[in-house]
Amino acid sequence: MTKGALSILIADDDEGDRKNLRRILKKSDIECVIEEACDIPEVMHSAENQAFDCAILDYQMPGTNGLEGLALLRKFHPYMSIIMVTGQGDEMLASEAFKRGASDYIPKRSITEDSISHVIKNTLEKTALLRKVDEQRQALESFAHVLAHDLKAPIRHIRTFGEMLAEAMENKEYDEVAHFQERMDIAAERIEVLIDRLMQYNTLSGKEVELRAVSMQNIVENALDNLSVVVRERDASVVYHNLPEVIGDEPQLILLLQNLIGNGIKYCESDAPRIEIGVERNEYDCCFSVADNGIGIPEKYHKDIFSPFRRLHGSGEYEGAGLGLAICKKIVERHTGKIWCESQPDNGTTFFFTISRGQCDEPTRVETSACRK
Ligand code: ADP
Numbered sequence: 001m002t003k004g005a006l007s008i009l010i011a012d013d014d015e016g017d018r019k020n021l022r023r024i025l026k027k028s029d030i031e032c033v034i035e036e037a038c039d040i041p042e043v044m045h046s047a048e049n050q051a052f053d054c055a056i057l058d059y060q061m062p063g064t065n066g067l068e069g070l071a072l073l074r075k076f077h078p079y080m081s082i083i084m085v086t087g088q089g090d091e092m093l094a095s096e097a098f099k100r101g102a103s104d105y106i107p108k109r110s111i112t113e114d115s116i117s118h119v120i121k122n123t124l125e126k127t128a129l130l131r132k133v134d135e136q137r138q139a140l141e142s143f144a145h146v147l148a149h150d151l152k153a154p155i156r157h158i159r160t161f162g163e164m165l166a167e168a169m170e171n172k173e174y175d176e177v178a179h180f181q182e183r184m185d186i187a188a189e190r191i192e193v194l195i196d197r198l199m200q201y202n203t204l205s206g207k208e209v210e211l212r213a214v215s216m217q218n219i220v221e222n223a224l225d226n227l228s229v230v231v232r233e234r235d236a237s238v239v240y241h242n243l244p245e246v247i248g249d250e251p252q253l254i255l256l257l258q259n260l261i262g263n264g265i266k267y268c269e270s271d272a273p274r275i276e277i278g279v280e281r282n283e284y285d286c287c288f289s290v291a292d293n294g295i296g297i298p299e300k301y302h303k304d305i306f307s308p309f310r311r312l313h314g315s316g317e318y319e320g321a322g323l324g325l326a327i328c329k330k331i332v333e334r335h336t337g338k339i340w341c342e343s344q345p346d347n348g349t350t351f352f353f354t355i356s357r358g359q360c361d362e363p364t365r366v367e368t369s370a371c372r373k
Pocket of ligand 1: 022262263267319349
């Protein structure tokens with residue numbers, strides 16, 4: 001993955017040590033934006049608000065000890081590089097840190113510009129590899145799932161309607177023939193959609209993400225071009241203004257917006273589906289929101305819906321392969337961002353996602369509800 005400055009979190013209760021590490025990092029060849037935390041609750045709070053590339057954690061901190069904090073951080077950020085800072089000759093502690101998910105450790109007194117740069121680069125490579133292996137495993141699992149479950153039903157339909165079509169031909173019931181042929185077409189189309197979505201989902205894993213400054217305004221316009229037929233058919237309106245530049249992979253971000261806007265229109269019973277795209281920013285990220293006036297999602301499913309093949313409706317109600325939001329999640333996570341939703345049944349849904357912000361944009365008007373995560 002290519003990226004600009006790394007985001008690094010330094011966690012140490014000693015202000016002098018934090019400042020010293022910040023100074024060493026700034027002098028090293030690592031280009032980085034640094035945030036500091038002085039205890040584990042603050043670490044968790046910062047990591048909840050922003051996905052860091054790397055956290056450098058002192059093992060001795062007040063309250064929760066560093067090892068417990070490490071385990072907690074790892075649980076929420078499986079692919080973050082976490083470096084534990086230990087005392088000199090603390091091999092026992094280092095081995096415990098590895099057990100709890102540290103990517104590496106470095107004794108405090110050995111921290112120099114070269115050593116910290118070396119450890120950070122190594123751990124970033126290691127975590128990227130880990131992510132790749134996990135993604136490939138997931139891709140295989142999802143492929144097996146589709147073969148075992150989702151493709152069976154339409155294939156069975158094609159076989160059954162094929163037999164019925166043959167009978168209707170024999171009996172010269174030509175109206176029936178047309179009907180059965182249509183049903184076979186629908187089943188074949190479903191197989192095609194499933195395979196296309198699966199390919200989209202799986203190829204995301206293998207692809208390197210090329211991050212560069214891209215215009216979110218262009219990205220939304222491209223997504224809307226791809227959705228022009230459904231937007232016209234449903235008489236949908238999509239509202240957005242002056243969206244900023246972000247650091248991202250353009251084709252993937254188009255797919256992300258296309259899936260979110262497409263879902264907003266699909267899962268809407270109103271004659272006039274309305275999607276509002278807004279943005280809010282902090283120092284590092286842009287938090288985008290995609291709000292619809294659709295059927296809403298009960299709170300107990302707000303996390304589940306991002307899992308592959310999780311659907312809340314049968315294909316008789318709303319067509320779909322159950323991979324749209326899993327694709328969105330994968331894209332956002334590959335951009336080291338987060339995605340979540342807020343929604344009430346019958347009251348519309350707002351999806352939020354964060355992406356690193358570009359550097360050359362001016363603040364723009366916030367169009368929709370505030371980001372609270
Ligand atoms: P699908 O192909 O079924 O649309 P997704 O992964 O895109 O798959 O969505 C998963 C489930 O989440 C959907 O089956 C639907 O029940 C729910 N969902 C997604 N987006 C929305 C939305 N904007 N409004 C209401 N429900 C939604």
